[in-house]
Amino acid sequence: MKHGWVGGLVTTATVTHATPAGFLAQSDKRDDEEGIATQYLERAIQVYLGGGYRFFDPALRSDKKDLLSGFREKGYAVLRSRDELLSQKSDKPLFGTFSESHIPYTVDHLNDPALLRSIPTLAEMTTAALTRLEHTGQGFLLQVEGAKIDHAAHVNDAPGLVRDQIAFDDAIGVALRFQAEHPDTLVVVTTDHGNSNPGLFGQGDGYGDSDKLFSKVGRMSRSYSAISGDWYADMTIGELTSLIHDGTGIELSASEAGLVLDAIRSHGPNPYTYQNAAIPTLASILANHTAVSWGGTSHTGDYVTLTAQGPGASSLPSLLINTDLNAFYRKCMARA
Amino acid sequence: MKHGWVGGLVTTATVTHATPAGFLAQSDKRDDEEGIATQYLERAIQVYLGGGYRFFDPALRSDKKDLLSGFREKGYAVLRSRDELLSQKSDKPLFGTFSESHIPYTVDHLNDPALLRSIPTLAEMTTAALTRLEHTGQGFLLQVEGAKIDHAAHVNDAPGLVRDQIAFDDAIGVALRFQAEHPDTLVVVTTDHGNSNPGLFGQGDGYGDSDKLFSKVGRMSRSYSAISGDWYADMTIGELTSLIHDGTGIELSASEAGLVLDAIRSHGPNPYTYQNAAIPTLASILANHTAVSWGGTSHTGDYVTLTAQGPGASSLPSLLINTDLNAFYRKCMARA
Numbered sequence: 001m002k003h004g005w006v007g008g009l010v011t012t013a014t015v016t017h018a019t020p021a022g023f024l025a026q027s028d029k030r031d032d033e034e035g036i037a038t039q040y041l042e043r044a045i046q047v048y049l050g051g052g053y054r055f056f057d058p059a060l061r062s063d064k065k066d067l068l069s070g071f072r073e074k075g076y077a078v079l080r081s082r083d084e085l086l087s088q089k090s091d092k093p094l095f096g097t098f099s100e101s102h103i104p105y106t107v108d109h110l111n112d113p114a115l116l117r118s119i120p121t122l123a124e125m126t127t128a129a130l131t132r133l134e135h136t137g138q139g140f141l142l143q144v145e146g147a148k149i150d151h152a153a154h155v156n157d158a159p160g161l162v163r164d165q166i167a168f169d170d171a172i173g174v175a176l177r178f179q180a181e182h183p184d185t186l187v188v189v190t191t192d193h194g195n196s197n198p199g200l201f202g203q204g205d206g207y208g209d210s211d212k213l214f215s216k217v218g219r220m221s222r223s224y225s226a227i228s229g230d231w232y233a234d235m236t237i238g239e240l241t242s243l244i245h246d247g248t249g250i251e252l253s254a255s256e257a258g259l260v261l262d263a264i265r266s267h268g269p270n271p272y273t274y275q276n277a278a279i280p281t282l283a284s285i286l287a288n289h290t291a292v293s294w295g296g297t298s299h300t301g302d303y304v305t306l307t308a309q310g311p312g313a314s315s316l317p318s319l320l321i322n323t324d325l326n327a328f329y330r331k332c333m334a335r336a
Numbered sequence: 337m338k339h340g341w342v343g344g345l346v347t348t349a350t351v352t353h354a355t356p357a358g359f360l361a362q363s364d365k366r367d368d369e370e371g372i373a374t375q376y377l378e379r380a381i382q383v384y385l386g387g388g389y390r391f392f393d394p395a396l397r398s399d400k401k402d403l404l405s406g407f408r409e410k411g412y413a414v415l416r417s418r419d420e421l422l423s424q425k426s427d428k429p430l431f432g433t434f435s436e437s438h439i440p441y442t443v444d445h446l447n448d449p450a451l452l453r454s455i456p457t458l459a460e461m462t463t464a465a466l467t468r469l470e471h472t473g474q475g476f477l478l479q480v481e482g483a484k485i486d487h488a489a490h491v492n493d494a495p496g497l498v499r500d501q502i503a504f505d506d507a508i509g510v511a512l513r514f515q516a517e518h519p520d521t522l523v524v525v526t527t528d529h530g531n532s533n534p535g536l537f538g539q540g541d542g543y544g545d546s547d548k549l550f551s552k553v554g555r556m557s558r559s560y561s562a563i564s565g566d567w568y569a570d571m572t573i574g575e576l577t578s579l580i581h582d583g584t585g586i587e588l589s590a591s592e593a594g595l596v597l598d599a600i601r602s603h604g605p606n607p608y609t610y611q612n613a614a615i616p617t618l619a620s621i622l623a624n625h626t627a628v629s630w631g632g633t634s635h636t637g638d639y640v641t642l643t644a645q646g647p648g649a650s651s652l653p654s655l656l657i658n659t660d661l662n663a664f665y666r667k668c669m670a671r672a
Contacts, residue, residue, distance in 0.1 A: 197533040199637065268607070269605040271595055281607060295629040298538035298539065299537075300536060300537050307654070
């Protein structure tokens, strides 16, 4: 971090996950989140907000170290709930972890009153982070990650992905409103890779059905991942059909539900084996009903979005290698 | 067309297909290619190069009209082969149709000596078009379409798509070299829609296998579509495995080949029904071997590439609705 600058990390993953940790910690192992958590206490930047209290809580850490007390001793507001975050003044650095591991999908968050009370949205965390960072009066670097978009893509979870993309868009709105009031701020929006290549596909005569089919995703009340938490190998076709209907509003035929049950028990029919786990099998079947389909379940080599607004934005080239963004950030900070 | 300007259409589809025809003809029915061909003779722009002589040849037209003689009477060089195109001087307008319907896939073209002799590449057609248009000494609008990329995507044909994308890239090279020598030329590269969302997917430990797997596509000698022209419902698994190996270099297991044979006979196993025709079923199986996978077989709502170089390029916004390109072209022509 440039001398005199302060920093913040906001994410819907564990706050020690690869994307935030890549900005602050050094580790050979991305999975050593307990070690990364220990580094976070040493680094002591102004804002940590996300999931993953299991890596900080002495009752859950393998070494029983109490990092939460460590943050309190360093003067942090240590937060565990949305109410605590929203009522927090800007006079302290923030350490908030709102779930044991990753934060739930937005579609599940929106449809569960208990989760709505306990867990803030990405936009709310972004607002709290900017309020604290602005209060310091110093230059700052804040990373805000909509992490569940990637998680949803890995299992072809359409309501998971769409609602978390919208939640990320809300967080971008918070950043752009801040930028409008503080025009010396640079906002960069990007992602580190493609994932599973979701698309809205043309279906029906003259591709005329796609909009109507896609609107079904907007009416779904559970992520496919949450639904999968309630299915099991011994259930009947009728029970599975009912479970899927309750979460998605879509009534599968007996043969469609049978394919999902096969996938739950062993594997689904997709000849591309990366897509024959149970949730992607459900997703492939629901693609017929929603017009949202996917090419796989892993990262892809696709070009991705990169946009920027504020000082330095116009010096960003139209195309660049993702690792070159590091040099761009350094140049912008050096000029600031 | 602006007064005093001349025009050209170059494509690997039938020259009367929707994308070229959209620039020149008016018709309620995109499939009325005979009617569009008749309009082409009336419009009489400087260059027509592509496939589809069936819509111009009196022996093949339903109304037996001889449009080829019509073009000759109007002073065109009427061409049917690559040799005729390459030996053509720039003193005449060009009408060249090099196949009865669409031009074959580049991967099939490259691997067939007879086709190599008879059919020019997209880059060769582009060079001939620019030579003629430059010779007129007038301003010009030339549309060059790499049409087979879309055709390949519709059936998830990886060698078809990749080789035709490279052929299109070669044509872009011709245009950019012309632009470098004639800096008053604007080159715009874009497409009208996404299709089937192909991707190079991460496969293997740490996604380390993808590059090696993808290189297999470069060694394929036939499009999946060409292979499909030689398969039939009564063939044995062994015959099918051998046919696929001859074209792709990949040896399918008996169970993999069995899935393709099922698809040839009725339909494949993909639960997304848009992908269970025979060629997409082969493509889904080969995705395990090549790391190239697809999300469907229809057009998609994805953002697509739009780049430009030359006068007016800097006035192109970062994002726009595809139909707004028409106004952009008109504005550029008005300024020229």
